[in-house]
Each structure stands twice: as structure tokens, then as C-alpha cells.
Amino acid sequence: MQITDEAGLSEVIRSANAPLRIQGGGTRGLGRASEGALVDMSSFSGITLHEPGALTLVAKAGTPVSEIENVLAKEGQRLAFEPYFLDAGISTIGGVMATNASGPRRIQAGAARDFLLGVRFVDGSGDIVKNGGRVMKNVTGYDLVKLMGGSWGTLGVLTEVSLKVLPVPETEGCLILHGLSAEQAVKAMSSALGSPFEVSGAAHLPENQQTWLRVEGFDVQVKHRLTQLTERLKSFGEITTDISADWTTIRDAKTLGTDGDLWRISVKPSDAPRVAQAFPEGSKWFMDWGGGLIWASIPAGQSARPALAQVGGHATLMRAAPETHKALGTFQPEPSGVASLTAGLRAKFDPRGLFNAHMEPAHVAG
Amino acid sequence: MQMPKPDPSVLSRKPRVVERFLEVLPKDAVIHEEAETRAYECDALTAYRCPPMVAVLPSSTKEVAAVLKICHEEGVPVVPRGSGTSLAGGALPTADCVILGVARMNDVLETNYPDRYIRVQTGRTNLSVTGAVEEDGFFYAPDPSSQLACAIAGNIAMNSGGAHCLKYGVTTNNLMGVTLVQMDGTITEIGGAHLDAGGLDLLGLICGSEGQLGVVTEATLRILPKPEGARPVLMGFDSSEVAGACVSDIIKAGVLPVAIEFMDRLCIETCENFAKAGYPMCEALLIVEVEGSDAEIDDQLTKIIKIAERHNPVELRESKSAEQSAAIWLGRKSAFGAMGQINDYMCLDGTIPVSELPYVLRRIGEMSKEYGLDVGNVFHAGDGNMHPLILFDANKPGDLELCEGFGSDILKLCVEVGGCLTGEHGVGIEKRDLMSHQYTAADLEAQMAVKDVFDPKWLLNPAKVFPLDVSEPRRGADIAAE
Numbered sequence: 039m040q041i042t043d044e045a046g047l048s049e050v051i052r053s054a055n056a057p058l059r060i061q062g063g064g065t066r067g068l069g070r071a072s073e074g075a076l077v078d079m080s081s082f083s084g085i086t087l088h089e090p091g092a093l094t095l096v097a098k099a100g101t102p103v104s105e106i107e108n109v110l111a112k113e114g115q116r117l118a119f120e121p122y123f124l125d126a127g128i129s130t131i132g133g134v135m136a137t138n139a140s141g142p143r144r145i146q147a148g149a150a151r152d153f154l155l156g157v158r159f160v161d162g163s164g165d166i167v168k169n170g171g172r173v174m175k176n177v178t179g180y181d182l183v184k185l186m187g188g189s190w191g192t193l194g195v196l197t198e199v200s201l202k203v204l205p206v207p208e209t210e211g212c213l214i215l216h217g218l219s220a221e222q223a224v225k226a227m228s229s230a231l232g233s234p235f236e237v238s239g240a241a242h243l244p245e246n247q248q249t250w251l252r253v254e255g256f257d258v259q260v261k262h263r264l265t266q267l268t269e270r271l272k273s274f275g276e277i278t279t280d281i282s283a284d285w286t287t288i289r290d291a292k293t294l295g296t297d298g299d300l301w302r303i304s305v306k307p308s309d310a311p312r313v314a315q316a317f318p319e320g321s322k323w324f325m326d327w328g329g330g331l332i333w334a335s336i337p338a339g340q341s342a343r344p345a346l347a348q349v350g351g352h353a354t355l356m357r358a359a360p361e362t363h364k365a366l367g368t369f370q371p372e373p374s375g376v377a378s379l380t381a382g383l384r385a386k387f388d389p390r391g392l393f394n395a396h397m398e399p400a401h402v403a404g
Numbered sequence: 405m406q407m408p409k410p411d412p413s414v415l416s417r418k419p420r421v422v423e424r425f426l427e428v429l430p431k432d433a434v435i436h437e438e439a440e441t442r443a444y445e446c447d448a449l450t451a452y453r454c455p456p457m458v459a460v461l462p463s464s465t466k467e468v469a470a471v472l473k474i475c476h477e478e479g480v481p482v483v484p485r486g487s488g489t490s491l492a493g494g495a496l497p498t499a500d501c502v503i504l505g506v507a508r509m510n511d512v513l514e515t516n517y518p519d520r521y522i523r524v525q526t527g528r529t530n531l532s533v534t535g536a537v538e539e540d541g542f543f544y545a546p547d548p549s550s551q552l553a554c555a556i557a558g559n560i561a562m563n564s565g566g567a568h569c570l571k572y573g574v575t576t577n578n579l580m581g582v583t584l585v586q587m588d589g590t591i592t593e594i595g596g597a598h599l600d601a602g603g604l605d606l607l608g609l610i611c612g613s614e615g616q617l618g619v620v621t622e623a624t625l626r627i628l629p630k631p632e633g634a635r636p637v638l639m640g641f642d643s644s645e646v647a648g649a650c651v652s653d654i655i656k657a658g659v660l661p662v663a664i665e666f667m668d669r670l671c672i673e674t675c676e677n678f679a680k681a682g683y684p685m686c687e688a689l690l691i692v693e694v695e696g697s698d699a700e701i702d703d704q705l706t707k708i709i710k711i712a713e714r715h716n717p718v719e720l721r722e723s724k725s726a727e728q729s730a731a732i733w734l735g736r737k738s739a740f741g742a743m744g745q746i747n748d749y750m751c752l753d754g755t756i757p758v759s760e761l762p763y764v765l766r767r768i769g770e771m772s773k774e775y776g777l778d779v780g781n782v783f784h785a786g787d788g789n790m791h792p793l794i795l796f797d798a799n800k801p802g803d804l805e806l807c808e809g810f811g812s813d814i815l816k817l818c819v820e821v822g823g824c825l826t827g828e829h830g831v832g833i834e835k836r837d838l839m840s841h842q843y844t845a846a847d848l849e850a851q852m853a854v855k856d857v858f859d860p861k862w863l864l865n866p867a868k869v870f871p872l873d874v875s876e877p878r879r880g881a882d883i884a885a886e
Contacts, residue, residue, distance in 0.1 A: 089757060089758075089759055090656050091651075091652030091653070091655055091656050091758060091759060092652070092655075092757050092758040092759050092788070093655060094757065113656070114656075114658060138600065138605070140600070144599065144600075145599070148573060148577055149599070149600055151600075151605060151608060152573060152576075152577045161850065165846045165849070165850070166846060167846055167847050167850045168843070168844075168847055169847065169850070169851075171822065171823065171824050172757060172822055173755040173756065173757060173787070173788050173789075173822070173823050173824055173827070174570075174755070174786075174787035174788060174789070174827075175565055175569065175574065175755050175784075175787050175788070175789045175827035175828055176755055176824045176826075176827060177562060177563045177574075177612045177826050177827065177828055177829070177830050177831075178824045178825045178826050178831060178835070178839070178842055178843075179831060179839060179842075179843060179847075179848070179851050179869060180609065180612065180613055180851040180854055180855075180869075181563065181576065181608050181609060181611065181612045181613075182609070182850060182851065182854070183608075184576065184605045184607075184608020184609060184611075185604060185605055185606075185608060185609045185854075187605060187608070188600075188604070188605050189604055189605070192604075193604075204660070205655075205656070205657070205658035205660070206658070207658065208658065224518075225518070228517075228518040228519070228520075231520060231629075232517055232518070232520060232541075232542075232629050233629055234541075234629045234630060234631045234632045234696075255700075256658075256700075256703055256704065256707075258699055258700055258703040259696060259700045259703070262696075262697055262699060262700055266697075304598045304599055304600055304602070305598050306519050306596075306597040306598050307518065307519050308516075308518050308519050327599060330598060330599050331599070350596040350597060350598055351596075351598040351602075352598070352601075352602030352603075354602070369602065369603060370602045370603070372602070372603050373592075373593070375590060375591070375592035375593070376592060376593075376594060376603060376606065379592070379604075379606060379857060379858065380603055380604050380606075382857035382858075383604060383854065383857055385857075386853040386854070386856060386857055387850070387853070
């Protein structure tokens, strides 16, 4: 159903007697495979405020990300957390924030949730709630902004978000290291990220054994940083400079194709090579975030999670058949302490279990 | 300032509670003599004092859990305490509470440079976290002014910021994992050495919850490589409107300074008299600092100065050396001490959209005349986090109340223009009763519902953050039911 304002949404939720599917542009799996009436948020659209000098933008949750990016680009600004886009269609800002969808620059600039300054949402009782605001620093009361960011539509329906935005740097540059193993690549990326040269992207593609390092800034900065990084990393072998490296390849996991199931796995960078080694036969993968993020294409129906058994972290199933989602669970099962807090919060914010119930992580003992 | 009446039944159980503490803690970790509990009667909001019933100083997560379990069973409220540097009264006790101090838990548990994190016990001070990694070229970014004394536990509770958070973010942006002890003694690990803990963002929720959801005993913190260098430029303007416009232009131009600090005339004069930093006498002064190699810094400062020149500054002083940088920062860094020399002061912490800076400063000036109290402004201009310092005489009857009235009017003004009550100090008791100005009943209900999940009996720091009449049904019912 199409609803255009908070009052209408509140009424729909109040009077609902069966689960609802909350969906923005339908490009991020929110509402996927879930039963119940579709609540289409795309009509909650429009930028309500953009103050370039204050680095803030406020938009209704159903606003297309592309519209926001166009408006920002006119002022030389951008969404610095570099949201990823996996499926074709019109991605909305509410969907980006509800899934905390951060790209390569997460390691330097922060995650989507770090750029979320304020939210308005309607909870499972139909109450309209606001939290945070449109200022950069705000510790007034509990941070429900963070809680709503990355909650995959399970606690409430976002209606409006306030964002911190950043200027687009004057220029960027990219170093490519050639011929490294996964272990060597993580070492090289750790060395780069442990340097003062503000690396804003660090990815390793095992298929062609390329390790990409991005720096951004003013022309003087970029030149200086590329020179310094080349010097720092020379013991790792051949290094070339490439100004045309397309980081959307990394951001949107384009190299993995659509054959297998798509997984997104967050680990400690130095654990990444060991985790990748343990994927099922026939898997394809690459590393972003200096090794901290692995994107993997795993043969359909098989799980990436056993590879995480000996290390910390979590694996999310991003794209698979509905029955695979059902069998393996979209999210990493949670230890009982975290799971009981999660269940408690869901019971408070959505007492009737109306919202995207299939998104709930499973529990494990311990 | 109202606080709930101490519960006589809790007070009557003091001997039993102390006895039970002594079963799980060493003798010197249980402080219950009246002369000694007085040491915990207040934090840095010294206008309000009340010795706790008991103070305990556990040395491990296990001991914290044991203490909380006892308090949970006995129905005793607990006020967690880091180093007691809160300006908002976050660690102010009630007479029937147990103060749980984490000061003895200050070990570094692990440092990992390849993966860029440090794991510490949360009684460790902010500056000594950086101290543990700086020889190896790293630092911990959030830098509250009290960083020499304040503990990571308190930083997490209040989601502390600092002068450099324009570039590096505040505590929540640098926190990767915690060990949380809930009121019933349950120990839960949340997040860890990987980025973006899975599931709901419980870390984000715990950070800034003012010790009301649990006691964080260990934390995994992101550490960053130290920049090659940093240098500021100082600029003076003949009006705060012009200074505000200059800030906005710098930000728009794509330079991302690590800090933009603002001082008004009263602060400039007071600091100058105190620190003799050689500041120009003008209406508004900005200190803008950038980082990088020497050449990078020169390049950025040139860009900033070019922007500033469009606004006809009365003074432009670019630092060319570490010595000159120190001279520029000297006055700013002594601002709070200098203001404290001329009178008692109350430090506010509202945040406003940067575009509202000129209007808000003008209104504060007008209100200052109406109230007959001087106010100095020194703050982080890049992110709109204001710190008006209202001067008053604590020994003059009625002056504190007058000052509080003025302060609350300023904070209401911050909310009116689209800002908030507190940018980095927290609500505590100081701004508790103003919460209804920023949030509706439904907004507050949603926040209190979170506490219901973590601390169903409302025993953890219960008299803070939410207006007492709003939280009364929750605090009253469960505590009385014990």
C-alpha cells in the first residue's frame, strides 16, 4: 500500500493485525520473502533541508539515493560512507540506513551509521518517535539513531533521516600492488592503513592478485601520499599507480558475478586470509577494508559461516534463494546474551511482531 | 535540583549489604564509613553533593558482576563512576545508592597494531590509552578537555567528544566492542576486533547511555596512526557573525580542518590576562588547525587564509613552527582555568546548526544583559558545539539559581533553532528536567523502553537523564516492590 505521511503510516500500523513488509526501493532484501501486506515507502520522498555550510542534509526515508547524490554533487559534496548497490533498481536512503550499507571508505570515513545524525520513525505500536537531530554532536538522551541504523526494518519504519555529508576531495589516486598472496596483501594493507597517509580504500582481488590502495585529497596531498606509500610498501614488490581504478567494482562486489550466493563477512583483518581459505570448494571472494570485509560468492545453498568458527566476526547472506535464506538464516546467529537483549528490544519496539520478522537472527547457546 | 528521597528500607539494609560486599570484595574495596564515603559525594558538577550509602572499588569484571548481583537482589540503586569528571552530574550519588567505581581497573589487555585496536579495562584514563600506543606512532582520537583525568568508562557512558572530533568523530565512532555487565550480574560481550558488530547496533545504544544500561568494564577501541604534523592559523574578526560565516566557507571549500575553535571577546580578554598568549583584542577569534606533512599543511593553510581574507580579518597569524603553534593554542587551552579565576562559572554544552551561530550568539548577549550575568563563549565552531560559560558568585545567595535559569534559557534556545541540549557532556541531572523541551512523551517513552530491557528494575543510575516525574512510575513501582 502507498502511504504518504507519518499519520497515515501510524494508522496502518495501529490497525494492522498481520505482519507487514516494509520496503523502500526493494533493492536491499528488506521485506524479501516475508509474508504480509507490503508497505511501500517510496512515496515518502524528498529532500527537506540541505545546508552545505553545516554539512547536513535531511531527507524523507523513501528519497532515492541518486537524487541525494545529485543534489550533493552540485555543492561538491557526497555521502562519504560510499553506500553499495547490489541489485538494480531505485535504492532509497531509508534502505541504505536501515541496512547500514557502507562501502570501501568505511575504514577511513566511518560507516553509514556514523553519518546518521537523526531519525524519525513509527514504531510497532504506531507511535511516531524522533531521536537525534541535525547537528553533528548530540548526546541528549539515548542514541536510538544508531539503534535504528542497521536494524533492517525490525524495530520501526524510518520516515526521515538527517545525515552528515562531506566535501568531495579535489582529486584521488590509487596504488596497485601486484602478485601478493592474501596474507601478504593484508600485511601490505595493514602497513598502509597504519601510516599517516589517510588511505581511504584498501582492497585485495585474489583473482588477478591485485591489491588496491586509494588516497584522496588536494592535489598536493595526493601526490605526497602516493609517493610516501610507494616508498613504505616497496618491499612488497611491484607497485604501479593507476588513476582510473574503478572503486565501484569493489563497492558493489561486481567481480563475483551472480552464480553463487552472495555473502558479506566482517572479520578482524588479520583473520581474513584464514577465513577465506576455509570457504567451501568453488567459492570466489575478495577483500575490502584492508581485510576487515570479505565479499564472497559461495556455491548456492552452502554456508560461509563454518569458516568463521575459530574467529570472531559475522557473515550476512546478501543474495540467495528464499529457501537458502530460510535454511541458513540471513544473519549470523547470536550468542544468548546478545540474543536476549535483541529479543527484548524487538518486544518493546514491535510488540506484535509486525515488522520484517524474517530478519531476526537465530540464537546460539553460549 | 530535585533528587528522589532516599528509600528508608534500603538504608536500613546497609549493614547486610556491606557484609555481602565483603564476601566478594577485599576489605579495602568496600567504603562504608561516613567520613570516607564523602570522597564520592560529587563529580565535577560540584554545586550538588550527596555522600552515597556505600562505595565499592572492584578490580575485575567478575567482581563488578558480583557487586551488581548483590545490589540487584537487595534492590539497591547503583551509580557507576569512572573518574568523576562529569560536568552534568552523571556520577552524583543518592544517599541510598552504591557508587561503583572502576578506577582500579586500568590495565591494557591487548594492543594490536596490524588490526589497529587496543583493548583496555575502562578505568584507564583517556590520555593513558594514547600513552600506551603513541611510541609506536598511534593514538586514540576522542580528546575531551578532561582527558588527563577522565576514564574510558565515563567517555563511553557520555559518548565524549573533544576538540578534534570534527575530523575523527566522538567516542561512538571509535568504539568497536565492550564487555557489559548488566544489573543482574549477566556479563555480555558485544562487538570486538572487527568493524560493525553484527545484529542490532547495541554498541551504539550503550555508548552515551549514561551508565543506565550496564557497567562497561572492558572496551575495544580503534586506534589511528598519528598524523605527520599539525599546525594552526589564528584569525581575529570584528564581529562573531563574520567569524561564523568564515567557518561555514572553510567547511564548504572542502578543507577538513582537524579543529575549528571559537572564542568571543570576554574569553579572549580573560585568557589574555591569564596566559599572555598575545591574542588580538577583537570580537571573535578562530583557531583553525590542519594536519599532514609540512607541504600539505602549507597548502591547506594557504587555502584557509585565502577564504579568511574575504572576510576582512583584523588579524591573521599562521603558525610556522611548533613553538608558534603552542603560543596560538596556549590561550584557548587555558580558557576554562582563566574564566575560573575571575569567578565561579557554569559550563553549558548545547549544539546548534552552524548556520545559526550569529543569531544564537546575539541572543545570548541580550539574555546576558537581562539576567545581569556575564557569559563568555568558547567552543568547537566546526560542529556547532557551544560552550557558553556563565559567570556567577556561588557565595551570593540566589546567584546559582539565577545562573541556572539563564543556562536553561540558552539550552532552550539551542533546541529552538534546531540544535540539542548537550553535544558532549551528557544530560545527567543538569539537563534532565529540560528533556521534555527537546523530546515528546513518545520520544522519551521509546528511550525508557530501552532501559526497561537492560535494567527492568531501574536500579542503574535511575534518577538521571529522564525528568523525575516522567521516570517516576518505573523507578517507584519496581523499587518499592522489592
